[in-house]
Amino acid sequence: MNLEREEKLTSELRELLGDRVSDIKVQRARSIFVTVKAKDYKESIRKVVEKYGLTHISTITGADSGPTIDVMPHLSYAGTKITFKAAVPKTAAEIDTLTDILPGAVMYEREVHDLLGVEFRGHPGLARLVLSDDWPNDVYPLRKEYKVVRPEPIRKA
Amino acid sequence: MPEFSVIVGPQHPALKEPESFTFWVDGEDVVRAEVRIGYAHRGIEKAAESRTYIQNILLIERICGICNVAHTICYTQNVEYLYGREIPRRAEYIRTIIEELNRIHSHLLWVGIAGHEIGFDTLLMYVWRDREVVMDLIEEMTGNRVSTALMTVGGVTRDITPELATRLRKGLDILEERTKYYEKIAAGESTILARTKGIGILTRDEAIRHCAVGPTLRASGIKSDIRADDPYAAHDEVPFDVITSDTCDLFGRVVVRVYETIESIKQVRYCLDHLPNGPIRIRLPNTPPRGESLSRVEAPRGEDIHYVRSDGSDRPARYKVRAPTLGNLAGLVEMLTSKGNYKVHVADIPIILAGIDPCMCCMDRTARFIEPSRNKEWVWTWDQLKRYKRRSGR
Numbered sequence: 253m254n255l256e257r258e259e260k261l262t263s264e265l266r267e268l269l270g271d272r273v274s275d276i277k278v279q280r281a282r283s284i285f286v287t288v289k290a291k292d293y294k295e296s297i298r299k300v301v302e303k304y305g306l307t308h309i310s311t312i313t314g315a316d317s318g319p320t321i322d323v324m325p326h327l328s329y330a331g332t333k334i335t336f337k338a339a340v341p342k343t344a345a346e347i348d349t350l351t352d353i354l355p356g357a358v359m360y361e362r363e364v365h366d367l368l369g370v371e372f373r374g375h376p377g378l379a380r381l382v383l384s385d386d387w388p389n390d391v392y393p394l395r396k397e398y399k400v401v402r403p404e405p406i407r408k409a
Numbered sequence: 410m411p412e413f414s415v416i417v418g419p420q421h422p423a424l425k426e427p428e429s430f431t432f433w434v435d436g437e438d439v440v441r442a443e444v445r446i447g448y449a450h451r452g453i454e455k456a457a458e459s460r461t462y463i464q465n466i467l468l469i470e471r472i473c474g475i476c477n478v479a480h481t482i483c484y485t486q487n488v489e490y491l492y493g494r495e496i497p498r499r500a501e502y503i504r505t506i507i508e509e510l511n512r513i514h515s516h517l518l519w520v521g522i523a524g525h526e527i528g529f530d531t532l533l534m535y536v537w538r539d540r541e542v543v544m545d546l547i548e549e550m551t552g553n554r555v556s557t558a559l560m561t562v563g564g565v566t567r568d569i570t571p572e573l574a575t576r577l578r579k580g581l582d583i584l585e586e587r588t589k590y591y592e593k594i595a596a597g598e599s600t601i602l603a604r605t606k607g608i609g610i611l612t613r614d615e616a617i618r619h620c621a622v623g624p625t626l627r628a629s630g631i632k633s634d635i636r637a638d639d640p641y642a643a644h645d646e647v648p649f650d651v652i653t654s655d656t657c658d659l660f661g662r663v664v665v666r667v668y669e670t671i672e673s674i675k676q677v678r679y680c681l682d683h684l685p686n687g688p689i690r691i692r693l694p695n696t697p698p699r700g701e702s703l704s705r706v707e708a709p710r711g712e713d714i715h716y717v718r719s720d721g722s723d724r725p726a727r728y729k730v731r732a733p734t735l736g737n738l739a740g741l742v743e744m745l746t747s748k749g750n751y752k753v754h755v756a757d758i759p760i761i762l763a764g765i766d767p768c769m770c771c772m773d774r775t776a777r778f779i780e781p782s783r784n785k786e787w788v789w790t791w792d793q794l795k796r797y798k799r800r801s802g803r
């Protein structure tokens with residue numbers, strides 16, 4: 253696999269973001285993962301969006317990694333998927349919104365908020381998206397501590 | 410006149426799937442729209458974490474009936490990326506063939522539905538009759554009309570014999586002739602023109618801003634297709650044109666889908682002519698190495714993106730699916746909002762909804778495992794529910 257293009261892009265990203273980047277790796281052709289700190293999350297994405305004129309956000313993945321939750325917006329640049337990754341602690345799951353840079357993020361942030369309980373600071377309205385209206389406020393089904401209880405057959409005594 | 414709200418749904422607002430819309434109307438004009446999704450939320454992402462990679466193929470296939478091939482290709486190639494292994498070229502070609510057949514079936518289905526929504530049921534009957542041809546081809550190729558179960562991690566499960574290839578070619582000839590006929594109808598039939606031109610407008614800038622995907626984006630004049638931009642399976646070799654339209658309205662969406670069907674027919678033919686020899690799958694161990702991966706596929710409705718994280722066990726630590734309809738939802742709300750000279754009429758709501766080819770169950774996925782009680786302070790555990798059930802004697 254020829255990864256010349258990706259190597260060039262990663263070195264450009266490194267140069268652009270400087271020490272904000274804590275890790276950067278090429279997953280495979282046309283897919284790059286960039287790890288940043290939660291406090292630099294918005295600023296780094298803004299820089300990249302402005303430099304490359306990005307407009308498309310594919311989605312935001314939230315993933316439970318034990319004590320932290322990874323927030324991963326997947327951006328698209330000329331066919332290359334650039335994924336940013338920032339970890340927020342579960343006890344204070346808060347991160348800046350991307351909706352003013354990329355308006356397409358509105359729905360995706362609502363989804364992550366719904367299922368993993370990450371607050372997006374500055375989001376225009378973090379209303380319920382997929383869960384039902386009477387779902388309890390502090391239960392987040394995609395966190396690892398939420399266990400699915402398997403239904404058991406009931407036998408009459 | 411004060412604004413008045415009209416609630417449409419959650420029972421089949423346009424297509425036969427549950428979604429709830431609130432339209433704020435002023436007389437006949439829709440002033441703005443709100444959407445509430447989640448009625449088909451089934452907990453697939455959570456369920457995927459408790460199943461093995463092989464079991465998940467079946468689960469992922471059931472995200473959506475119509476675009477099951479797009480989801481399974483996206484899933485299997487995502488897992489193959491985790492292993493870092495390439496699959497045989499022949500398997501990639503077979504994947505492309507079934508994917509394009511699936512697209513033909515989905516687009517024809519949509520053209521029929523669109524005909525139905527504008528009160529042109531003759532078109533529905535004609536198109537769905539011809540769609541049977543492609544359904545039969547899919548059945549001959551995979552044994553099933555809808556859920557194909559052809560993908561597996563490392564390749565595909567069934568091969569294409571020369572006899573099957575001949576039958577596929579014959580079916581494609583019929584499909585091409587019929588689709589060209591619909592191309593003529595779409596461009597000249599006065600019912601279609603009257604109900605689609607200038608309706609459901611999503612301008613180029615709005616489409617970009619709201620990150621629309623698939624035929625909806627291409628009908629707003631933007632040349633974007635995952636098959637061309639981020640090629641997977643055999644799309645790096647199979648030539649095709651990315652169809653766009655600059656009318657930015659429903660008419661453009663009809664045109665894009667009809668021409669895409671013709672492109673898909675050509676692609677299947679190319680794949681059959683250039684089908685490489687060799688094995689159709691490789692065997693991979695049950696547990697992929699630790700890591701994470703991202704994969705994209707151009708589903709019939711647009712960009713479908715999956716994320717997987719492996720912790721070195723035989724089950725994924727996290728599986729995330731974003732189906733194309735969620736990407737088009739913000740654009741849909743924009744289409745349903747009157748602004749300036751552009752007025753959205755109540756009568757146009759169904760066809761505008763159908764215009765993005767919504768697939769609600771793709772979009773929703775995750776679910777309520779236990780019905781929480783109306784009292785918001787606590788949730789019933791399964792044991793409590795069982796006790797309740799016993800007590801009430803149900």
